[in-house]
Amino acid sequence: MPGRAPGAATARKQNAMTLMPPIDDLVPLFDALPGVVFFAKDTACRYTHVNLTLVQRLGLKHRAELIGKTTAELYPSAMGQAYMAQDERVLAGEEIENQLEVHIFNNRSSGWCITLKRPLRVRGEICGLIGISRDLGVLDTRHPVYDKLRKVLDHMQAHFARKLPIPGLAKLAGLSVAQLERHFNHVFQLTPQQMLTKLRVDAAMRLLHGDQSVASVSLACGFVDQSAFDRKFKATTGITPRQYRKLIAGPQG
Numbered sequence: 001m002p003g004r005a006p007g008a009a010t011a012r013k014q015n016a017m018t019l020m021p022p023i024d025d026l027v028p029l030f031d032a033l034p035g036v037v038f039f040a041k042d043t044a045c046r047y048t049h050v051n052l053t054l055v056q057r058l059g060l061k062h063r064a065e066l067i068g069k070t071t072a073e074l075y076p077s078a079m080g081q082a083y084m085a086q087d088e089r090v091l092a093g094e095e096i097e098n099q100l101e102v103h104i105f106n107n108r109s110s111g112w113c114i115t116l117k118r119p120l121r122v123r124g125e126i127c128g129l130i131g132i133s134r135d136l137g138v139l140d141t142r143h144p145v146y147d148k149l150r151k152v153l154d155h156m157q158a159h160f161a162r163k164l165p166i167p168g169l170a171k172l173a174g175l176s177v178a179q180l181e182r183h184f185n186h187v188f189q190l191t192p193q194q195m196l197t198k199l200r201v202d203a204a205m206r207l208l209h210g211d212q213s214v215a216s217v218s219l220a221c222g223f224v225d226q227s228a229f230d231r232k233f234k235a236t237t238g239i240t241p242r243q244y245r246k247l248i249a250g251p252q253g
Contacts, residue, residue, distance in 0.1 A: 023049050035135040042128045045070045045087040076247055082238035090117045090129045100194045102237050112136045112198060140187045148173040149187050160199040161222035166192055201236050208245045
C-alpha cells in the first residue's frame with residue numbers, strides 16, 4: 001500500500017528553512033540603512049536573514065546569533081510571544097501595513113517605528129515572511145504648512161488626555177480632514193491618530209516608572225477605561241502595562 005502523502009503542515013515544516021535566494025542580495029543593502037530593521041523568517045517564525053541594525057539593537061555581535069531563532073527566544077518572554085503571534089498571522093496570509101510600534105530592547109532602551117510585514121510566497125505557497133521596521137525620522141520643517149501642523153501637534157501634546165476628534169484638529173489648522181491627514185503624514189510620518197496614540201503611550205510609559213496604579217495611568221493618559229489601555233498598549237509595545245512595569249523594574253532580590 002503506498003505511503004500517505006505528507007499533509008500541508010508537514011510540507012510547510014519540511015520547507016521551513018528554504019526562502020527565495022534573492023533575499024541574500026537584499027541584506028547588504030539593508031545593512032547600509034541604520035534607521036531600518038530588515039528581516040526574513042521561515043514558516044516556523046525563525047529568522048533566516050537579518051540586517052546589522054537588528055543584530056546591534058539586540059545587543060549581539062554576529063548575525064549567526066539570530067539565525068534559526070524566534071522572537072520568543074530573543075526578546076523578554078511576553079514581548080517575544082506577542083511578536084511571534086504577529087508573525088503567525090502573517091504566515092496565515094495577513095499583511096501588516098503601517099503598524100506603529102515601540103520596540104524595547106535588551107538594555108531597556110526603546111524606539112518608535114513603523115512596521116511592515118508580508119508573507120513570502122514561492123509559486124503561490126507561503127514559505128516564510130519578510131519585513132522591515134523603519135524608525136521615525138527627522139521632521140520636514142520646511143513643508144509649506146508646517147507651522148499649521150506644529151500648532152496642531154502642540155495642541156495634541158498639551159491635551160492628549162482629552163478626546164481630540166480629527167475634524168476639530170483639522171479646523172484648528174485651517175485645513176480639511178483629508179489635507180490634515182495627508183500633510184501630517186508627510187511631515188511627521190504618522191497619521192494624526194497614530195501621533196495621538198504615540199503621545200498617550202509615551203506618557204503611559206513614563207508614568208509606569210512611578211507608583212501610580214495602572215488604572216490611574218490609564219485615565220491620566222486619555223484612555224476610556226483600563227481594558228482599552230491594555231489593548232492599545234499591548235498592540236503598540238507587544239506587552240501589557242503590568243508586564244512593562246515588571247520589565248523596567250528588572251530582577252528583584
